[in-house]
Amino acid sequence: MDFLQLAKDRYSCRYFSEKEIEQEKIDKILEAARLAPTGRNSQSQKILILTDKEELSKLGGCTPYGWNAPLVMLICYDKNESWKRRCDGADGGIIDMSIITTHMMLEVTNLDLGATWIGAFDPIKAREIYNIPENYELAAILPIGYPAEDAHPSKLHNDRKTIEEFAFYNKF
Numbered sequence: 277m278d279f280l281q282l283a284k285d286r287y288s289c290r291y292f293s294e295k296e297i298e299q300e301k302i303d304k305i306l307e308a309a310r311l312a313p314t315g316r317n318s319q320s321q322k323i324l325i326l327t328d329k330e331e332l333s334k335l336g337g338c339t340p341y342g343w344n345a346p347l348v349m350l351i352c353y354d355k356n357e358s359w360k361r362r363c364d365g366a367d368g369g370i371i372d373m374s375i376i377t378t379h380m381m382l383e384v385t386n387l388d389l390g391a392t393w394i395g396a397f398d399p400i401k402a403r404e405i406y407n408i409p410e411n412y413e414l415a416a417i418l419p420i421g422y423p424a425e426d427a428h429p430s431k432l433h434n435d436r437k438t439i440e441e442f443a444f445y446n447k448f
C-alpha cells in the first residue's frame with residue numbers, strides 16, 4: 277500500500293469488537309516495533325503485552341481509557357539502555373518509544389485492526405498494577421482490536437493544519 281494512503285487510513289479507533297487477535301498479527305505488530313529506528317540503535321524498548329482478561333481488567337486502575345480492547349500493549353523503555361545526548365544528558369527514550377509506537381500503529385492499520393495511543397495514564401498507578409521495574413519508564417499505552425462495526429474517527433481526525441501553517445523554507 278502507498279505510505280500516504282496508510283497514514284490517511286490510520287485513525288484513533290476507540291470502539292472495538294470482542295474478537296481476539298490472532299498471534300500471527302500480534303507477532304507482526306511486534307516486528308514493526310523491532311524494525312523501528314532508535315537513538316544509537318539502543319533498542320531500549322520493553323513491551324508488556326496484555327491478553328489475559330484479568331490483566332486487561334486492571335487497566336482501568338491507571339487510565340480512564342482502554343475501551344475494552346482485547347489486546348493492550350504497554351510500551352516502556354529501560355532508562356539504563358536508552359541513548360543519552362552527550363551535551364546535556366537528555367534521555368532519548370521517549371523519542372524512541374514514540375517512533376516505535378507509531379510504527380506499531382501503522383502496522384495495526386495495515387492489518388485492518390484499530391488502536392489509539394493513550395498518553396493520559398497515571399504512571400505511578402500503572403507501575404504498581406503491572407509491576408513495572410524501577411528502571412523502566414512507561415511511555416505509551418496502546419489498546420488494539422478489531423474495529424467494532426460502528427467504529428469511526430473522531431472529529432479531530434480530519435482537523436489538520438495546512439502545510440503552509442507549519443512548514444518554513446530556509447527561515448522562520
Ligand SMILES: Cc1cc2nc3c(=O)[nH]c(=O)nc-3n(C[C@H](O)[C@H](O)[C@H](O)COP(=O)(O)O)c2cc1C
Nearest residue numbers: 286287288341392393394395396397429430432433
Ligand atoms: C502522544 C499522544 C497521546 C494521546 N493520548 C490520548 C489519550 O490519552 N486518550 C485518547 O482518547 N486519545 C489520545 N491520543 C489520540 C489523539 O487524540 C489523536 O491522535 C488526535 O486527536 C488525532 O486524531 P486521529 O488519531 O484519529 O487522527 C493521543 C495521541 C498521541 C499522539
